[in-house]
Amino acid sequence: MAANAVSHASGVSRAPKSKSPLRLSIERFFHSPLAVAGLVMLVAIVFVTVFAPLFTHFSPSQPDIMNTDSPPTALHPLGTDGSGYDNLARVLYGGRVDLTVAFCAAMMTMVIGTLYGGVSGFFGGFIDTLMMRFVDVMLNFPFISLVLIVEAVFNTSSEWVLILIVGITAWPGPARLIRGVFLQLREQDYVVGARTVGCGNWRIILRHMLPNAMSFIIVLVSFQVAAYVGLDAALSYLGLGVPPNVASWGGILNTSTGYMSLRTEPYAWVPPAVMIVLTILSVNFIGDGLRDAFDPQTRT
Amino acid sequence: MGGALLEVRDLKTYFVSKQSTVKAVDGVDFSVSQGRVLCIVGESGSGKSVTSLSLMRLVQGPQGRIVSGEVLLEGRDLLRMSERQMSDVRGNEIGMIFQEPMSALNPVMKIGDQIGEVLVRHRHISRREAREKAVELLRNVGLARADEMVHEYPHQLSGGMRQRAMIAMAMACQPKLLLADEPTTALDVTIQAQVLDLMRALQKETGTAIILVTHDLGVVAEMADDVVVMYAGQIVESGPADEIFDRPLHPYTRALMDSIPVIEEERERLRAIPGTVPSAAHFPEGCRFADRCSLVEGRCRERLPELRELGPGHSVRCHLA
Numbered sequence: 001m002a003a004n005a006v007s008h009a010s011g012v013s014r015a016p017k018s019k020s021p022l023r024l025s026i027e028r029f030f031h032s033p034l035a036v037a038g039l040v041m042l043v044a045i046v047f048v049t050v051f052a053p054l055f056t057h058f059s060p061s062q063p064d065i066m067n068t069d070s071p072p073t074a075l076h077p078l079g080t081d082g083s084g085y086d087n088l089a090r091v092l093y094g095g096r097v098d099l100t101v102a103f104c105a106a107m108m109t110m111v112i113g114t115l116y117g118g119v120s121g122f123f124g125g126f127i128d129t130l131m132m133r134f135v136d137v138m139l140n141f142p143f144i145s146l147v148l149i150v151e152a153v154f155n156t157s158s159e160w161v162l163i164l165i166v167g168i169t170a171w172p173g174p175a176r177l178i179r180g181v182f183l184q185l186r187e188q189d190y191v192v193g194a195r196t197v198g199c200g201n202w203r204i205i206l207r208h209m210l211p212n213a214m215s216f217i218i219v220l221v222s223f224q225v226a227a228y229v230g231l232d233a234a235l236s237y238l239g240l241g242v243p244p245n246v247a248s249w250g251g252i253l254n255t256s257t258g259y260m261s262l263r264t265e266p267y268a269w270v271p272p273a274v275m276i277v278l279t280i281l282s283v284n285f286i287g288d289g290l291r292d293a294f295d296p297q298t299r300t
Numbered sequence: 301m302g303g304a305l306l307e308v309r310d311l312k313t314y315f316v317s318k319q320s321t322v323k324a325v326d327g328v329d330f331s332v333s334q335g336r337v338l339c340i341v342g343e344s345g346s347g348k349s350v351t352s353l354s355l356m357r358l359v360q361g362p363q364g365r366i367v368s369g370e371v372l373l374e375g376r377d378l379l380r381m382s383e384r385q386m387s388d389v390r391g392n393e394i395g396m397i398f399q400e401p402m403s404a405l406n407p408v409m410k411i412g413d414q415i416g417e418v419l420v421r422h423r424h425i426s427r428r429e430a431r432e433k434a435v436e437l438l439r440n441v442g443l444a445r446a447d448e449m450v451h452e453y454p455h456q457l458s459g460g461m462r463q464r465a466m467i468a469m470a471m472a473c474q475p476k477l478l479l480a481d482e483p484t485t486a487l488d489v490t491i492q493a494q495v496l497d498l499m500r501a502l503q504k505e506t507g508t509a510i511i512l513v514t515h516d517l518g519v520v521a522e523m524a525d526d527v528v529v530m531y532a533g534q535i536v537e538s539g540p541a542d543e544i545f546d547r548p549l550h551p552y553t554r555a556l557m558d559s560i561p562v563i564e565e566e567r568e569r570l571r572a573i574p575g576t577v578p579s580a581a582h583f584p585e586g587c588r589f590a591d592r593c594s595l596v597e598g599r600c601r602e603r604l605p606e607l608r609e610l611g612p613g614h615s616v617r618c619h620l621a
Contacts, residue, residue, distance in 0.1 A: 197391030
């Protein structure tokens with residue numbers, strides 16, 4: 001057969017191992033110094049918060065009543081607050097709350113957003129119009145009021161309540177973006193191609209479109225995480241975050257809002273502020289790195 | 301034509317919007333028998349690609365709609381099937397290959413998995429078996445490194461290799477009919493010839509009928525048993541390939557053949573057909589080719605000519621023929 005003659009020629013000039021587009025992107029990610037720096041920073045932050053007991057033997061919820069309002073000492077490197085809580089312990093343990101809220105809320109909004117936006121973009125037409133009008137409504141949803149109401153009605157506020165509220169109110173933004181991606185993907189030949197071999201709707205959405213939207217989604221997740229790290233801080237400032245007896249970065253900042261504390265006790269509020277900034281910064285670096293790594297323009 | 305595998309009757313596919321109705325395919329009839337190659341020829345905008353998509357019922361909604369007609373595959377009307385039944389036909393009884401091998405394969409899925417998917421879908425075999433079968437299929441289309449290639453991604457393959465992989469995928473379930481929409485247009489000339497040879501060889505082997513949509517009369521001459529010439533959503537001439545090439549009756553068919561550059565002949569310019577296909581949103585009253593026809597007469601502008609059979613199997617839509 002004539003075809004055999006070609007196949008010999010076609011075997012040359014090939015990469016020795018086949019790497020998936022995802023693998024290639026990850027390799028590109030690790031070639032970006034800023035992205036790697038961000039990743040190292042984030043890993044370090046997660047490490048000290050998860051393994052907080054290794055760095056302090058004080059508990060964030062057990063006050064040292066003999067040493068209230070202590071400036072930094074050998075015993076309390078970052079001093080204690082007015083109730084005798086160890087500031088270092090609260091910073092270290094407090095990160096757990098902020099990071100949990102940020103990651104879980106980002107995950108939840110992205111899962112809902114991806115499903116919603118994906119379905120909307122895939123079907124298009126009337127379904128899409130209808131679903132997007134609902135997104136418009138949700139985009140204007142009064143988030144803070146909902147927080148207030150939930151806290152008033154259930155008389156609790158915890159990080160899980162916070163995550164849940166963010167999850168059910170913040171998905172429309174990502175949903176709209178992902179809908180755009182799916183609208184684009186829908187027109188791709190390989191999606192039409194998947195139909196020509198008899199794939200059903202869900203198979204096409206999950207096996208063909210979602211993996212191709214993944215690069216975009218991962219980048220979006222990173223930016224969402226960055227946005228929600230500051231969330232607890234912002235809400236705590238309004239007195240709406242996690243309860244005061246639970247240590248969180250935002251909570252510590254909130255207790256130090258007095259003029260005197262800001263002036264005289266920088267050792268109490270600078271560390272959590274720095275932690276928040278570093279976390280947001282590192283997540284943003286990672287996000288930028290991911291975006292560059294996945295950018296088809298740089299794909300070789 | 302008793303033994304037709306696929307019979308298309310009065311197929312009409314319109315794109316309807318508030319402003320206009322675009323009659324992309326406007327009453328097309330043809331049939332293909334087992335083991336034959338039917339070429340649908342026409343320039344851009346003649347409705348040939350929409351015709352092939354209509355056969356698969358893949359015209360993009362909500363504007364695109366198959367308004368009427370029958371597409372009978374072994375007597376079963378595809379247009380009356382449920383979406384579920386139809387998806388059992390796609391890839392199983394009718395395989396399809398596209399113009400752009402670069403974009404027709406999913407970039408994040410291994411070649412083997414993509415070919416295997418068809419088999420898993422229709423043959424209900426395990427993934428592992430499907431992958432083994434994929435190697436065999438890739439070998440059949442002349443890809444020697446098939447056992448490595450199943451683990452590779454589309455970006456690692458050249459255009460010609462991808463088109464071969466596409467063919468392997470379309471042929472995976474040994475379909476009765478292969479729909480090829482300009483399969484060689486995006487490839488360079490030497491690869492074109494190889495891909496056509498491959499399709500021919502596979503057809504001999506399996507007895508599949510092929511519908512080849514193309515604007516390239518060279519490809520038609522090479523492949524076709526029967527030819528359908530489309531213009532502005534309608535068939536203007538159809539018949540056996542030899543007949544059409546030896547005795548083209550419609551002025552459009554003749555003009556198409558004249559516009560092929562001939563290497564031996566020194567010509568001042570290419571003999572292009574003046575003008576373009578009329579917009580499918582508002583066709584003229586009479587013959588749709590009238591404005592570009594060199595032989596146009598008064599009656600051409602008044603009445604749309606019927607498709608008349610003038611020879612054995614040879615039909616023409618022209619008042620003058």
